Amino acid sequence: MTEPAAQSFPGATTRERHPLKAIPAADWAAALESAAKEVFGPEWEQQLAKFIVFLRRRVSGDYSVDEYGFDxxxxxxxxxxxxxxxxxxxxxxxxxxxxxxxxxxxxxxxxxxxxxxxxxxxxxxxxxxxxxxxxxxxxxxxxxxxxxxxxxxxxxxxxxxxxxxxxxxxxxxxxxxxxxxxxxxxxxxxxxxxxxxxxxxxxxxxxxxxxxxxxxxxxxxxxxxxxYPLVGNIPALAKVLGLPYLPITPFFPLLGPLGLVxxxxxxxxxxxxxxxxxxxxxxxxxxxxxxxxxxxxxxxxxxxxxxxxxxxxxxxxx
Structure with a gap:
């Protein structure tokens, strides 16, 4: 008994089904506008413009610090x-x-x-x-x-x-x-x-x-x-690391990075x-x-x- 021939379908290819292409440009614009309002508030356009100007000055070095380094x-x-x-x-x-x-x-x-x-x-x-x-x-x-x-x-x-x-x-x-x-x-x-x-x-x-x-x-x-309730210390290790103390809390280092919250x-x-x-x-x-x-x-x-x-x-x- 022979296998039936593979049936071909005229559906879209994987390339054509790219998830980004499935979302209309208008929806992307609406999502970005909504995110901007969430971050910058109702006057998001003015705030975003100020933020872009701020970033441009930082990149170009057009900013000042005082004699102590305060920015x-x-x-x-x-x-x-x-x-x-x-x-x-x-x-x-x-x-x-x-x-x-x-x-x-x-x-x-x-x-x-x-x-x-x-x-x-x-x-x-x-x-x-x-x-x-x-x-x-x-x-x-x-x-x-x-x-x-x-x-x-x-x-x-x-x-x-x-x-x-x-x-x-x-x-x-x-x-x-x-x-x-x-x-x-x-x-x-x-x-x-x-x-x-x-x-x-x-x-x-x-x-x-x-x-x-x-x-x-x-x-x-x-x-x-x-x-960070301090319940212990590791003075020997703190000395090696050049620190005044190495704390032990109920959650650190037991929970790893989570214990730093x-x-x-x-x-x-x-x-x-x-x-x-x-x-x-x-x-x-x-x-x-x-x-x-x-x-x-x-x-x-x-x-x-x-x-x-x-x-x-x-x-x-x-």
Missing amino acids: RELTQRFLLAVLRPIKEKWFRVEVRGIENIPTDGGALIVSNHSGTIPMDGLMTMVSVHDELGRNLRPLGADLVFRLPIVGNIARKAGATLACSEDAERMLRGGELVGVWPEGFKGIGKPYSERYKLQRFGRGGFVSSALRTGVPIVPLSVVGAEEI PLPSKWLIEFGEPIRTDAYDSSEADDPMLVFNVTDQVRETIQQTLYRLLGERASVFG
Whole structure:
């Protein structure tokens, strides 16, 4: 018995059935317009045009940075835009006391530090810009600027080395400067010590404020302690990698990259009343007792505010 001859059909070939050719050009245009409205909003045509101009300037090198490497346009149009949904949708940051930050002129914002990675600094930067329209210039540890990619991004976002010379130059120039005196001791402390302030160094930030006569604004942040609960450390491996600590959390490294996703804790950040320094003579910045007393005042203000905010927060994730 012979096999029946293969029947040929005049249907379309594989090439002719390409999925892109099955969609009319008008449908593609409608889909792209819908996507543009979703990304850029109702005035998507104007926003898209501005975005194209922005990209053209970046490619051609037609943009400026200040003496510290701060790229204002890139920070506002890209970096803060990326962080804003995390602030508003993930951590649901509630900002209080923004009126305590001067609307112009130099000021020093001093905050507690926590969270295993410095997410609190990033959320503070976005909050200050959104609420006040000012750019917060963070002071960072030298390790930040030694890291590949991270160091370059930090510079472009307005950060500079945490040294008195740069801090005082910025403050005299009318900048809003942020400092986290606990340093790595704050963000790397165990979860069992959450919201207990570590030592504030030797008070170098107070000396800078006294020399420049700018107000010190205490900042208390509740919520960052819970994003990566630190339950352990691997000091030997951290030393090999040149890191201050290598964290172990309930999800990292157990869940691999998934463990790097921060938990969606509810954040409260409150800017306290400014502590004025313009009544002192700049020479008093070298008085160790005065520096100690002001440092202790700032630290105690932040600590007591943390306790109060913890009592007001309904729940960690609520």
